[in-house]
Amino acid sequence: MSDPFTSHREDIVTYPAQKLRGSVAGLFKAEGSSFVTTAVDELALTFEGIPGDVHAGYSRRSGAREPWYQRGTEMRNERQLSILAPDELRVAARRMDIPELKPEWIGGNMLLDGIDNLTRLPPRTGLFFDGGVTIRIDGDNLPCRDSGRSIVAQFENRDDIEFEFPKQSRDLRGLVGWVEKEGVIASGEGFEARIPPQWIYKV
Numbered sequence: 001m002s003d004p005f006t007s008h009r010e011d012i013v014t015y016p017a018q019k020l021r022g023s024v025a026g027l028f029k030a031e032g033s034s035f036v037t038t039a040v041d042e043l044a045l046t047f048e049g050i051p052g053d054v055h056a057g058y059s060r061r062s063g064a065r066e067p068w069y070q071r072g073t074e075m076r077n078e079r080q081l082s083i084l085a086p087d088e089l090r091v092a093a094r095r096m097d098i099p100e101l102k103p104e105w106i107g108g109n110m111l112l113d114g115i116d117n118l119t120r121l122p123p124r125t126g127l128f129f130d131g132g133v134t135i136r137i138d139g140d141n142l143p144c145r146d147s148g149r150s151i152v153a154q155f156e157n158r159d160d161i162e163f164e165f166p167k168q169s170r171d172l173r174g175l176v177g178w179v180e181k182e183g184v185i186a187s188g189e190g191f192e193a194r195i196p197p198q199w200i201y202k203v
Contacts (some may be wrong), residue, residue: 013200020193022114024129025086027187028104030054035107036150042186043109045133045179049080050109056080065142077178078138083127084108084174085118095168096161098151105154106147106165108174110185115193119174122198126180129191134181142166143173 028037030053049056060077062069069075084103093101103111112118112127125137148165152158 011202013202015198015200017197018195020115020195022112022191022193024110024185024187024189024191025113026103026108026111027185028109028111030107030109035146037104037107037109039104042184044184045135046182047179049077049179053080053109055082055107055109064144079141079176080178081109081135082107082141082174082176083110083112083118083135083137085115086111086113087116088119088172088174092165092169092172096151096164098155098158098161101151102154105150106143106173107150112191119171121175121193122195124196126194126196127177127191128194129183129185130189131183131185132181133179133183133185135177136180137175137177139176140171141173141176143169 027040027043029040029043029050030037033054035054043050048058055077057077057080059074060079062071062073062075064071066073066075084106089101089103093099115121119140121137123137123139127135127137129135143166145162145166148162151165152161155161
């Protein structure tokens with residue numbers, strides 16, 4: 001009798017663990033009720049995220065991204081931090097025909113440089129910062145019209161961006177993650193992205 005756990009192993013694509021280096025190109029914080037952020041020199045992170053930030057908390061309310069729950073359901077907050085890459089923002093800006101796309105406009109908390117295709121880092125990737133903080137990646141951040149409207153406010157006669165942003169920035173919108181180890185991150189600090197082994201699941 002064949003072993004069901006090995007008989008289809010040839011169909012599973014496996015990728016080994018990897019380590020990549022990068023650096024912090026910018027840090028940002030949202031205060032009050034708006035998700036729009038402002039630049040800061042450092043971020044003090046706790047297990048709730050960024051104290052005082054609009055996305056801080058151990059839990060959050062479900063929204064359009066979680067159609068399997070009734071809207072407003074209390075759930076674990078895996079979206080404490082919005083993480084972006086400067087090269088991906090430049091591509092998104094070019095696609096929308098605007099001179100720049102600032103991370104503040106779309107609620108970015110961290111701008112990380114040095115890793116190609118940052119948005120494609122897989123879930124469970126750990127970002128280990130030289131100062132001691134660890135952030136665990138939940139997954140990519142799907143672009144929405146709320147961010148599109150925030151960009152519209154920066155450009156006259158470009159109301160189309162509200163709808164263009166979700167289309168043109170898909171796969172370029174960065175990542176969301178949560179604090180696994182507390183501490184302070186400073187602008188310019190280095191970090192290591194530790195990508196876990198990956199198995200491409202196939203039924």
